[in-house]
Amino acid sequence: MKAIINAKTYDFNNYKEKVYILFDRLIKKIGPMSEFNTIEKELLDKVIDASGALVMPGLINGHTHIYSSLSRGMNLPFNPKSFTEILEQLWWKLDGVLVKDDCYISAIVYGLESIKCGVTTLIDHHASGGDILGTLEKLQDGICRDLGMRGIFCFETSDRFDVEKCLDENINFSKIKNNECSSLFGMHASMTLSNETLDKISKRKGKLPIHIHLAESMEDEVDSINKYKKTIVERLEEYKLLTKNSLLAHCVHINEYEAKLLKAHNVYVALNPTSNMNNAVGLPDYNLLKTHGIPCIIGNDGLGANITREFLNLTYSMKNKYSDPGNFNFSDLLELINNSYEYVSNHLGIKIGKIEEGYVSDLIIVPYNSPTCISDENIFAHIFFGVFDRFTPRDVICNGKLLMENNAPILPFEDIYEKSVLASKKIWNILK
Template identity: 70%
Template sequence: MKAIVNSKFYDFKNYREDSYILFDEKILKIGSMKEFTSIEKKHIDTIIDGSNCILMPGLINGHTHIYSTFSRGMNLPFNPQSFKDILDQLWWKLDGVLDIEDCYLSAIIYGVDCIKNGVTTLIDHHASGGNILGTLKKLKTAICDDLGLRGLFCFETSDRFNIDQCIEENIDFSKVKNESCYGLFGMHASMSISDSTMEKVYNLKGDIPIHIHVAESLDDEIDAINKYGKTVVERLRDHKLLGNNSILAHCVHINHMEAEILGNNNVFVALNPTSNMNNAVGLPDYNLLKRHNIPCIIGNDGLGANITREYLNLTYSMKNKYQSPLAFNFGDLLKIINNTYEYVSNQLGIKIGRLDEGYVADLILVPYNPPTMISEENIFSHIYFGIFDNFAPSYVICKGSIVMDNYKIKLPLSNVYEESREASRKIWNKLN
């Protein structure tokens, strides 16, 4: 059993001061420090002093691409005139050559970056043309087994790859379900998936929720209308792929009719504002999604590992989009953050995202010495303006294990980074 003492607690709902927490894999007890003196200390193996810190639940990245690790510093001819050009000139070149060992290395490096940014669970959308079969288990080994985090993984089925292997990989990995990991059914995007592939996916996948990019760019919608005479969402509906708990990433260019369809099908939309701005594809219409009661979660589309940047950029970009400082408020952001915890809770069958007894002990301790008064009424303002902008947790705990101890990652990493640099050299040579 472990304890964190002398800390402020905040879990995106409740705030406590001068408190302690006892935990192993789950939270066992929470109380005020006045009560801690009566606790029998002989059963506590580790006590962490949380003075001048705020204890929070570990964060969740609701849509990412681990394989993007190997794009860092990559130099390829790049002169895109459309989003499709970005895929052709960059991402489809990179993911087309990755093999199974590249997948493991990218996951270890990305997972370490997640830990440093307080992310203890990630929902990944994977692609690797060099190897398909077995790659999701490699991601699980790196993220869940070696680093001790939680992950939901899938392989993005696309006509660019061997379709049968894509389907087999998704179905095979979906059988690996526990409190640490689970498999969704990955699909890339409408514009890289034919009708015959969609039909095959529906016939074989069973009730596994899909995870797919939807209308990230206008290219995706135009492609669907030109080839099939219908929008992206209509295609997915007509192929009966909009199952409960499916994740549709982006949805930047859906229309009112498509939003109504999504609102009637119990799906989640993963917003990725920083990536949308970086790719210049536009921004999601959050008000449209909100009007149709479509639950949103938040990811970063593989653009780094700092999910708190997404919280900030989503807020600022929505205010800018709607030209009003009142257009998107703290209540909107808190709803999206809590939706992300709810989604993972449902998929992994755990209680996550609260500092309360019986919830999993996925915790982050963030140093913060407030310059002004702090209270239950203004705590999220302190979190948003004082912590998210300079996010640097000192302790990260997942499944009750300390994975970062006073800024030190527990897993030895020196050889991993050397191996990753050597792998990147080989990958880039293939591309050039």
């Protein structure tokens, strides 16, 4: 049993001051510091003093690409004029040659970077053309077994790859399901999936929810309408692929009818505003999704590891998109953050995201000196403008284990960045 003492806690619902938390894998007890002296200290194998810091739940990255860590600074001819050209000139070149070792190395690097950003759960959308079979297990080895984080993985089935192997990898990996690791059925995007492939997926995936890029750019919708005379959501519905709890990334260009269909299927949408801006594909119509009651979560699409930047950018970009400073207020952002905990709770069969007894001990301790008074009424303004703006957790705990202490990851992976540099050299040489 461990303890955090002198804590100010905030879990996107409640704010408490001067409390202690007793925890192992689960939070066992929370009480006022005045009662801490009654605890039998010999029961504790560690006491962490959170004076001058906020204790919050570990964060969730709701849509990412772990292998993107190997893309940084990749020097290939790059002059895209469209979203498809970004894929062709960068991402499809990189993911096309990745093998299992690259997947493991990128998992450790991306996991460490995520831990430094206070992220303890990753929902990953993976692709690797050099090896397909066995790659999700490599991600699980890196993220869950070796780093001690939680992960929900899938392989993005695409006509670019051997489709049968993509199907096998998703189905094989779906047998792994525990409180730390689970899976979705991965699909790249409508524009790289023929009807024949959708039919095969539909016949094999059973009730597995899908994880797909949906209408990220208008090119995806135009492709669907030109080739199949229907929108993407109608295509997916025709093949009965919109299983409950599916995760649809982006949905920037869906129309009103597609939103209605999505609501009827109890799916979630993962918004990735910074990636959308970087790719110049437009921004999601959050008001459309909200009007139709479609639950959204927030990812970063592999653009770095920091998820709080997405929290900020989503807020700012939605105000700007609708030319309304009152649009997308704190209650919207809080709802999306809490949706991500609900989504992961459903998938991993745990209670995550609150600092309450019985919830998993995924906790981050974030130093914060407030220039003004904090109360339970203004705490989220402090979090948004003060904490998220320069988000530097000091300690990170997942599943009751310390993953980072005093700003340094405690796991022995000193040489992983060296290995990652060597892997990137090998990959970039192949692509020259």
